[in-house]
Amino acid sequence: MTCKLKDLFPDAPDGDTVITGMTADSRRVKPGYLFAALKGSVTDGSKFIPDAIGKGAVAILSGEGTDNVTVAHIVDEEPRRALALAAKRFYHSQPETVVAVTGTNGKSSTVDFCRQIWARAGMKSASMGTLGAVGPEGHIDVGHTTPDPVTIHETLAELARQGVTHCAMEASSHGLEQHRLDGVDLSAVAFLNFTQDHLDYHSTMEEYLSAKLRLFRELGRPGVPAIVNADSEQCNDFEAAALGKQMPIVSFGWRGEDLWIDEIMPRATGQVLHLYWRDVEQKPLELPLIGEFQALNALAAAAICLSLGLNIDQVADGLAHLEPVKGRMEFVGKTGSGAAVFVDYAHTPDGLDVLLRAVRPHTAGDLKVIFGCGGDRDARKRPLMGEIAARQADDVIVTDDNPRTEDAAEIRKQVLAGCPDAREIGDRGEAIRTVIAELKKGDTLVIAGKGHETGQIIGKEIHPFSDQDTARDALGAEGA
Ligand SMILES: CC(=O)N[C@H]1[C@@H](OP(=O)(O)OP(=O)(O)OC[C@H]2O[C@@H](n3ccc(=O)[nH]c3=O)[C@H](O)[C@@H]2O)O[C@H](CO)[C@@H](O)[C@@H]1O[C@H](C)C(=O)N[C@@H](C)C(=O)N[C@H](CCC(=O)O)C(=O)O
Numbered sequence: 241m242t243c244k245l246k247d248l249f250p251d252a253p254d255g256d257t258v259i260t261g262m263t264a265d266s267r268r269v270k271p272g273y274l275f276a277a278l279k280g281s282v283t284d285g286s287k288f289i290p291d292a293i294g295k296g297a298v299a300i301l302s303g304e305g306t307d308n309v310t311v312a313h314i315v316d317e318e319p320r321r322a323l324a325l326a327a328k329r330f331y332h333s334q335p336e337t338v339v340a341v342t343g344t345n346g347k348s349s350t351v352d353f354c355r356q357i358w359a360r361a362g363m364k365s366a367s368m369g370t371l372g373a374v375g376p377e378g379h380i381d382v383g384h385t386t387p388d389p390v391t392i393h394e395t396l397a398e399l400a401r402q403g404v405t406h407c408a409m410e411a412s413s414h415g416l417e418q419h420r421l422d423g424v425d426l427s428a429v430a431f432l433n434f435t436q437d438h439l440d441y442h443s444t445m446e447e448y449l450s451a452k453l454r455l456f457r458e459l460g461r462p463g464v465p466a467i468v469n470a471d472s473e474q475c476n477d478f479e480a481a482a483l484g485k486q487m488p489i490v491s492f493g494w495r496g497e498d499l500w501i502d503e504i505m506p507r508a509t510g511q512v513l514h515l516y517w518r519d520v521e522q523k524p525l526e527l528p529l530i531g532e533f534q535a536l537n538a539l540a541a542a543a544i545c546l547s548l549g550l551n552i553d554q555v556a557d558g559l560a561h562l563e564p565v566k567g568r569m570e571f572v573g574k575t576g577s578g579a580a581v582f583v584d585y586a587h588t589p590d591g592l593d594v595l596l597r598a599v600r601p602h603t604a605g606d607l608k609v610i611f612g613c614g615g616d617r618d619a620r621k622r623p624l625m626g627e628i629a630a631r632q633a634d635d636v637i638v639t640d641d642n643p644r645t646e647d648a649a650e651i652r653k654q655v656l657a658g659c660p661d662a663r664e665i666g667d668r669g670e671a672i673r674t675v676i677a678e679l680k681k682g683d684t685l686v687i688a689g690k691g692h693e694t695g696q697i698i699g700k701e702i703h704p705f706s707d708q709d710t711a712r713d714a715l716g717a718e719g720a
């Protein structure tokens with residue numbers, strides 16, 4: 241695929257220069273590329289301009305203050321946004337309907353549910369986010385929850401090529417703040433919830449909130465539905481942002497104005513939902529997933545699909561047939577005495593709280609939780625997660641998550657500050673094997689924090705590791 245520089249930037253110098261690709265990482269430049277030199281939190285991409293030109297870059301995009309560029313040079317006061325718009329023009333196709341979903345927790349689950357509901361209604365659908373892009377022809381790795389704009393547009397173009405008409409994608413606060421989504425034409429925007437996370441990156445909760453609000457305030461367009469969780473404390477902020485952009489609000493939740501739950505009746509392997517859609521009472525439907533938070537994510541997906549044209553019968557049918565999302569309240573197996581083991585991706589205080597509260601009604605004996613916190617990420621959530629575990633579980637085992645470049649023992653110490661009576665077993669595999677061997681009839685074990693992950697990041701290396709495989713092996717050994 242190629243285009244001319246003037247197709248990307250109408251006023252560019254040397255507009256007939258042929259562009260073969262683009263990147264913000266000099267290490268990925270190939271001949272004919274546009275290199276976007278971006279100022280980052282660690283380094284300044286301008287330093288790599290000579291290197292990029294040496295590798296064949298024929299055009300440079302940068303902010304103001306970068307001089308002596310020897311190839312075509314485009315200067316923009318917001319180069320990250322300019323890169324996103326250039327990526328959109330370069331790949332120039334995307335599924336007709338794209339919804340972006342933001343929130344601290346539940347994005348991956350919600351976009352996956354949207355894909356499933358659309359597919360069951362006969363549409364070619366896709367989801368994109370932490371679990372990669374999933375479309376009719378399988379899985380595409382995208383690296384991040386909201387990848388860089390070049391990857392976003394390359395992937396959206398590929399999904400369009402596969403015939404996808406409906407795509408739901410995750411909008412992380414990093415992605416929103418860094419303009420990664422600015423080139424996507426959105427048919428709807430959605431807000432799930434807002435609780436503590438990422439205070440390593442956003443210095444305050446206010447800054448974190450305003451990054452999330454960008455989805456409505458800056459990427460929203462008049463007439464595009466804004467789906468809002470009415471139960472969130474921040475729903476007024478998002479509704480005000482929607483009104484400011486003349487976006488019709490579709491609100492959902494226990495307190496939803498459009499789609500609301502009146503009652504949830506838990507069952508052994510699911511829950512019966514009693515729903516209303518725009519004042520019309522619906523037949524009770526059995527959602528084949530447990531946990532109130534999963535019901536609320538399913539409701540969010542339902543509200544999105546309803547806003548984008550499905551009727552309530554199609555949506556109810558989709559909800560009744562939802563399959564679990566990998567690593568989200570995933571049932572892994574039972575011990576010989578019947579104690580259940582779940583793997584979940586809870587990695588925030590609120591996530592851990594709702595997870596443990598969801599499992600409690602299914603636990604006649606002790607509720608045990610194994611978890612840790614990731615390194616090089618929000619340190620302020622560590623003692624809070626410790627406190628929540630101590631409050632909600634009967635037995636807490638603090639272990640390692642992805643220590644990354646931090647000292648793993650120091651991370652555990654910070655978690656243990658919130659749960660001083662917890663056990664500490666640093667080696668995650670050993671923690672899982674030890675606790676599974678101890679489980680008694682009626683107990684439930686929840687292994688939280690790594691969900692679908694298949695590696696453990698120690699230093700800069702990724703070591704193969706799966707909570708599911710480790711637990712299954714231990715369950716096998718226990719039954720032997
Ligand atoms: C904290 C963060 O989001 N950092 C992102 C940000 O990096 P930065 O601007 O700080 O980059 P930097 O390291 O200072 O470098 C500045 C520029 O020089 C470039 N560079 C650097 C070195 C070199 O040799 N050549 C070169 O060109 C870099 O590509 C970059 O464009 O911009 C870079 C692209 O320009 C991203 O790759 C990078 O994501 C890093 C890899 C990352 O790990 N991000 C995570 C935390 C993230 O985005 N997570 C979110 C949320 C997760 C969730 O809630 O689930 C996600 O959406 O995944």
Ligand SMILES: Nc1ncnc2c1ncn2[C@@H]1O[C@H](COP(=O)(O)OP(=O)(O)OP(=O)(O)O)[C@@H](O)[C@H]1O
Pocket residue numbers: 343344345346347348349350370385410432433533534536537567568569584585586587590591592594595691
């Ligand atoms: N609606 C919710 N409210 C609170 N916690 C939730 C909710 N939905 C999911 N969680 C918790 O968050 C975990 C991660 O869920 P999911 O992957 O869907 O969220 P995410 O927003 O995509 O996370 P990430 O920020 O890593 O992309 C779940 O395993 C669960 O523990």
Ligand SMILES: N[C@H](CCC[C@H](N)C(=O)O)C(=O)O
Pocket residue numbers: 385587613614615617641642689690
């Ligand atoms: N998207 C989240 C995932 C955290 C998962 C947890 N296992 C960790 O490594 O902290 C983040 O990067 O902050």
Ligand SMILES: [Mg+2]
Pocket residue numbers: 347348349369370371385410
């Ligand atoms: Mg996610």
